Amino acid sequence: MKSDFVENLHLMTLGRLVALIDGVFAVAMTLLILDLRLSPQLNLIPGLEEMLPGFLVYLITFASIVGYWFIHHANFRYVSGTDARLVLLSLVSMLFVTLFPVCASIVGAHPLEPIATVCMSANSLGYCVSMWALWSYAAANRRLLAEGSDPGRLHDTGRIMGMVAVGLALAIPLAFLSVYIAYAIWILYPPAVGWGTRGRKGPSQRPPAA
Amino acid sequence: MKSDFVENLHLMTLGRLVALIDGVFAVAMTLLILDLRLSPQLNLIPGLEEMLPGFLVYLITFASIVGYWFIHHANFRYVSGTDARLVLLSLVSMLFVTLFPVCASIVGAHPLEPIATVCMSANSLGYCVSMWALWSYAAANRRLLAEGSDPGRLHDTGRIMGMVAVGLALAIPLAFLSVYIAYAIWILYPPAVGWGTRGRKGPSQRPPAA
Amino acid sequence: MKSDFVENLHLMTLGRLVALIDGVFAVAMTLLILDLRLSPQLNLIPGLEEMLPGFLVYLITFASIVGYWFIHHANFRYVSGTDARLVLLSLVSMLFVTLFPVCASIVGAHPLEPIATVCMSANSLGYCVSMWALWSYAAANRRLLAEGSDPGRLHDTGRIMGMVAVGLALAIPLAFLSVYIAYAIWILYPPAVGWGTRGRKGPSQRPPAA
């Protein structure tokens, strides 16, 4: 009975944590549109033209958040337990998710200023570092991981996050050469994550022979 | 044990994906009201009159989002597994859901301009095409589908989405004849989906004889 | 296997429907605060004083939404299956939930005008009628209900909703005598629901002898 109780604590903690995180992601994805407002002073066509840069920033930020959710999901697939530190690191990573709409708003208002892109890159980097810390902690505490987790895949996940973090860290100084370098890194990063996690999706794609 | 692990991955992926999607739908449905604001410059009665076109657009958009959730739900009832591409297609379809409040805002501000209705029709069409792509992919990969799925019903689901997409595609040029044609298509489409999926609800309506 | 599939359809439909509805309630409860903004033109104390009527309306509306969630929850406890009409009626009732922040905003801006209270009362009445329709439909289709549901309690639930609806319908004309009658009905209604559903909570309060 004691064992069942402990089991329930694990599941309830993990379930609620994931529900909270998915809720934060869902709201952040949807709040991104709050800056996409038609100016009431303009006619329709000029108003839509004025919205265009914000719309492009919206598309890029949406793709980034989707990529972050994907990383989060790819990591948490292997997590089967929690402790206070894992919960804490998860909630710190949510801080960066909620700041995404703010960064998108800053970039949308000043799309060609390097400092604006630095806000976005730094926030993305903060998310990656917090996820990397979470991941390192989980990997070092195998009892937090699901039985049957493949060590090679765990290692791959950490490597992809490291690569993304290096890219985002480079985007900060390179934006002062040209903001388009930062945009290119942001645009290229979600497909890179998708490509990088493709191999690890194996078990879902090829069900094991009974 | 390995098999259980793979099973858990499937369920966790599908559960989190559906939770994220339902969260995005719930927030998008609720954010629609952000444009329904009483003007502080007007008295109550003229203020309410001024809100009326926005309120009608709100009703139409709410019904559309409900219809889209219904399509999504009707599709995902048959899905029992995921892979990276299914997750990716789902997240692309969420892009169009989050853009709904923006389109409703544009139509509410310029209800009689064809270009405004084109934004809404194009966004709806984008959602349908992304759902159709998702559905074709799932149908072509039977291992993603629940055992016991009836091929005839799967076929019907695809056909309804195709019909809705054709209607929305026609709404784009026809709006330049009259915007009311676009409104008529938007209003007629959710009941059409409801009518079209009615037959497929059979298993829920008539429980099989033990 | 067929039977399992049908069972899964039921559960997935009901689970997703409830998740969507809880998401809409959660967002609507939180969006209520969007009108509680400190005026940037005023000093702190006059600004807080100016917020006071809106804050009182916020408290009343929050209590109403909580009451509605309670009614919804009390009803859905007995629901174990779904069909297309039940889903449709549920989504119609969500329309009224999303309109709550709009009504609260109208009442907060014009707290002493009968027409403003009529908006709120009519929206609340709309919710009650939609829930009553949902409930009547479920009660008339016993296969949608959980086995072991007590007919007496089902009957009570319907009666409470009917009483609330009558109260809200009376609030519409009586507001033209005095808006305070409408406020009194709104304030008294959530405790009345709580009191009315108290008896039906019996099974949770007194666990059956093994």
Place this chain on the structure above:
Amino acid sequence: MKSDFVENLHLMTLGRLVALIDGVFAVAMTLLILDLRLSPQLNLIPGLEEMLPGFLVYLITFASIVGYWFIHHANFRYVSGTDARLVLLSLVSMLFVTLFPVCASIVGAHPLEPIATVCMSANSLGYCVSMWALWSYAAANRRLLAEGSDPGRLHDTGRIMGMVAVGLALAIPLAFLSVYIAYAIWILYPPAVGWGTRGRKGPSQRPPAA
């Protein structure tokens, strides 16, 4: 069968209540950013500087909400049943969660005025008192608690909430000496909760010998 039905009622009530609460927390955490807007009248650098106080208030409030979620989660881990009063107390505590973005907005606009910090402290205190009432009620009704709950840990949870409430109550008068005392209490409180609940996380950290 009767027993299964009662069991299902418990689970559905608890599951929906927790889902609603997590949804409210997720939206409140994300809505905090609504006051972090770049002024359109300023250039980028002065605009970012103007956002700085609001950003610091954002960080403190985010940490507080995370701390409150942690308290809520730590409490509800031991709850396995519900009744009407538990649901009611939970929903009252949500009132304070939804008011957090409002308090953050007031403090962000007037960071050095004691009255502004009193709004935040009083709201936090309200949350703690409502959670303490909920917790006392659950602890006095052992049938609401999961089997195997350790009485010592239950007692600790109550004590931590009491300590936090005393700290927040002191922050109200002390803010009139210096607002920085209120800030210090807010900043110190979430780590104190984390430290206080650390011990109680034991079962998750040390899985029992089989």
